[in-house]
Amino acid sequence: MSTEKKPENLKNLLESLHERAPWPVMSSLLRKNELLVSRGARNTIKKLLDEYNHATEEKVNELNQKIESLFEDYCEHLLTGEKQVKIFSVNSNIEEQILKDLSTVTVKENEFLESYPLPLSQEKLEGMDSSTYLVDIKNKKEVMNFVFCTSRFTTSRVRFKPHELDSDLSEILSEYDELVGIKRNSRQFFDVVTIRKGRGLIEFRMDISGGLPVEERPGAFVHARRCFQRLFSDRSLASCFSQELNVFPLLQHLYSDKEEGKVVEIGFATGTASIKHERMRRGQIDLRDEVYHKAGMDAVQRIDLYRLAVHWHINIQPDLSSSPELLIPGHVTLLNSENEKNIDGLEIRKCLGLEDYESIIEKVIKYLKNND
Amino acid sequence: MTSKRTLLETIRDDWGENIQSHICMEIVDYIFSVPCDQLAYLTYGTFRNVTQNKYSNQELLSAIQYLYGDVMKVLEVKFEYIEDGEDYPLDKEELAKAEETGYLVHPETGKEIEDFRDKVFIYFDAQNFRQELFI
Numbered sequence: 001m002s003t004e005k006k007p008e009n010l011k012n013l014l015e016s017l018h019e020r021a022p023w024p025v026m027s028s029l030l031r032k033n034e035l036l037v038s039r040g041a042r043n044t045i046k047k048l049l050d051e052y053n054h055a056t057e058e059k060v061n062e063l064n065q066k067i068e069s070l071f072e073d074y075c076e077h078l079l080t081g082e083k084q085v086k087i088f089s090v091n092s093n094i095e096e097q098i099l100k101d102l103s104t105v106t107v108k109e110n111e112f113l114e115s116y117p118l119p120l121s122q123e124k125l126e127g128m129d130s131s132t133y134l135v136d137i138k139n140k141k142e143v144m145n146f147v148f149c150t151s152r153f154t155t156s157r158v159r160f161k162p163h164e165l166d167s168d169l170s171e172i173l174s175e176y177d178e179l180v181g182i183k184r185n186s187r188q189f190f191d192v193v194t195i196r197k198g199r200g201l202i203e204f205r206m207d208i209s210g211g212l213p214v215e216e217r218p219g220a221f222v223h224a225r226r227c228f229q230r231l232f233s234d235r236s237l238a239s240c241f242s243q244e245l246n247v248f249p250l251l252q253h254l255y256s257d258k259e260e261g262k263v264v265e266i267g268f269a270t271g272t273a274s275i276k277h278e279r280m281r282r283g284q285i286d287l288r289d290e291v292y293h294k295a296g297m298d299a300v301q302r303i304d305l306y307r308l309a310v311h312w313h314i315n316i317q318p319d320l321s322s323s324p325e326l327l328i329p330g331h332v333t334l335l336n337s338e339n340e341k342n343i344d345g346l347e348i349r350k351c352l353g354l355e356d357y358e359s360i361i362e363k364v365i366k367y368l369k370n371n372d
Numbered sequence: 373m374t375s376k377r378t379l380l381e382t383i384r385d386d387w388g389e390n391i392q393s394h395i396c397m398e399i400v401d402y403i404f405s406v407p408c409d410q411l412a413y414l415t416y417g418t419f420r421n422v423t424q425n426k427y428s429n430q431e432l433l434s435a436i437q438y439l440y441g442d443v444m445k446v447l448e449v450k451f452e453y454i455e456d457g458e459d460y461p462l463d464k465e466e467l468a469k470a471e472e473t474g475y476l477v478h479p480e481t482g483k484e485i486e487d488f489r490d491k492v493f494i495y496f497d498a499q500n501f502r503q504e505l506f507i
Contacts, residue, residue: 023482039469041482159487281452283461284412291409 005060010052010067014045016118017074020209021081024323025350029077031320032352033070073353075117078190079138079145080357082209084217086345087364088202088241095200098237099144102195105231107134112149112188119188125151126186132227146193148227152220154187154210191224201365202241204228208347221345245368248341250328251305253367255288260310260363263287264325267307267332270300275332277307306330306341314356322352326360374505376404379446386438391427395435398423400446403498411498414447440496447496453479455491462492 017026018041027037030044036051038044052063090098107113110133112120117136119125128151136147158181162173173179189207196203206212206221229238254260263286265279276296280287287293297303311325327347334341346364351357380397387393402422403411419436427435440447451462453476460479470476476488485491 018482022480023478024480026482039466039473040475040477040484042484044482281413281459281461291407 004064005052005055006064007049007053011045011049012115012118013067013071013074014048017070017077018045019119021077022350025077025081025352028316028320028322028352029070029073032316033066033073035066035070076353077351078117078147079192079205080348080351080354082207082349083192083205083357084208084212084221084345084347085361086204086206086221087245087247087368088204089243089245090200090202090241092198092200094237094240095195095197097234098202098232098240099195099197101232101234101237102144102146103139104233105134105137105146107137110135116149120151122186125188128186130223132191132223134227134231142197144195144197146228146231148191148193148224150189150191150220150223151186152189152212152216153184154212154216156183156185157181158183189220191220193224193228199365203361208349244344246340246342246344247328247346247364247368248330248334248343250346250364250367251308251330251343254308254310254326254328254363255305258288261312261326263308263310265307265309265327266293266305267330268303268305269332269335270296270303272300276303304335306332306334311350312359314359316352322350322356324351324356324360325349326364376400376505379444379505382444386443391431392435392438395423395427395432396439399435399439403446403502408499408502411502414496414498416494436496446501447498448500450495450497452493452495453488453491454493467492 017029021029023041026041027044030037030048036044036047038047052060055063111124111128112133112135114120114124120128130151130153132148132150134146135149136145138145138147160179160181162170162176162179164170165173187210189209189212191207192203192205194203194205195201204221204224206217206224208217212220229235232238255263255266263280264282265277266287267275267277269275278287278290278293280290307328307330309325309327311323314322314324316322325348327349328343329345329347330341330343334343348357348360351360379400383393383396383400387396399419399422416432416436419432423432436447438444440449449464451464451467453460453462455478458480462476462479466477470488475484475486476492477483478485
């Protein structure tokens with residue numbers, strides 16, 4: 001292990017992690033790697049850099065090992081953290097042809113490779129268009145992952161006081177206590193396409209870290225799918241995965257199986273013409289066990305679910321746990337549709353890494369298969 | 373460990389004929405009248421309803437303060453941060469640090485928030501008190 005100090009690398013890694021992972025996930029990953037966690041992300045990054053910059057040679061060696069391990073966790077998080085997931089099924093013959101066709105694909109030179117797996121600097125992103133590039137192929141025994149990078153605009157609300165503006169504007173706006181501005185930012189997204197070998201499943205994991213607005217997501221998915229399809233040399237294969245799995249049946253399976261995590265949000269309609277959207281406060285009990293919900297369930301014959309969020313508590317080490325979440329984000333109008341009720345995607349968030357993500361996706365696959 | 377009777381006697385001894393004596397008794401009666409699992413999240417609004425809006429804010433607040441004070445400990449004070457309809461539990465230690473440093477760490481983003489005060493809300497939990505109480 002190197003005793004060379006590379007504070008810039010550590011700074012980039014920590015800032016990228018902060019940008020992409022919710023704070024409970026980032027602090028858990030730091031604790032998992034026995035790195036210090038201070039009050040808030042900014043303080044933590046500052047103290048870790050101070051510790052690193054003032055470390056003795058022996059200590060640098062130890063820290064470099066921990067940082068390398070954190071870097072591996074960051075790379076795993078890129079594949080599994082904060083994703084909107086759409087799953088397509090293909091038959092085994094087509095899957096074989098797809099894998100064969102894609103086996104010759106290579107990553108071509110592009111700007112994102114300059115820093116991948118870390119994101120480009122904000123300055124570089126600002127000057128880029130929204131083209132998507134393949135940046136990585138990870139061909140493993142059970143899965144083949146294609147990682148794409150793109151720069152998309154996101155918006156954020158910025159609050160400021162009139163007195164913070166220059167004097168002319170400040171005077172004109174003096175009757176306002178607070179102003180809210182919409183700021184447009186360029187942000188790098190990491191979308192992943194996974195082929196589950198021998199299982200006939202292709203998974204699109206759209207990056208929603210940093211809160212990609214819901215209305216932007218369909219466009220982002222169409223764009224990512226087009227980029228993936230362009231990789232095929234046999235263009236006829238590109239249209240073979242149009243059969244997207246409908247995750248609607250998951251709602252009832254997950255709700256009915258009391259062993260499955262903790263239900264924290266439910267949307268449903270009743271035969272008595274009411275529409276209910278119930279949500280438990282964080283840290284409280286399973287919604288299915290809540291007194292008001294149970295009494296309501298006892299009073300009606302059935303409920304028709306259209307939305308559900310579940311989270312699981314997974315112990316990683318004696319003093320470290322994770323709380324991955326699954327959201328099936330339906331809308332009440334689904335229930336009124338004449339066609340088969342279809343929800344074409346789900347959200348998997350707050351995964352610490354591959355183990356969390358796989359535990360959730362395997363549940364999804366299990367229940368959807370049982371439904372066939 | 374105490375009983376409801378000794379609790380009501382203490383309230384009477386401390387407040388005498390003051391209006392707060394009635395408010396505290398009505399709240400304590402309520403706490404004993406509902407199942408324990410319905411005492412996890414009580415707000416000022418809950419207590420206003422329980423006492424049928426009969427008392428002034430000042431009277432109600434002083435009675436509630438007495439009930440969560442070190443002597444009585446009927447109510448456990450808890451805090452949450454609410455932003456854009458999302459709620460996050462806040463521990464007292466973080467809130468004390470926020471008061472000391474002038475910023476709160478956002479539970480979800482880890483970012484520092486300076487204007488946090490109007491997004492921090494208080495509520496009360498009486499479950500532990502009920503569970504431990506000898507009726």
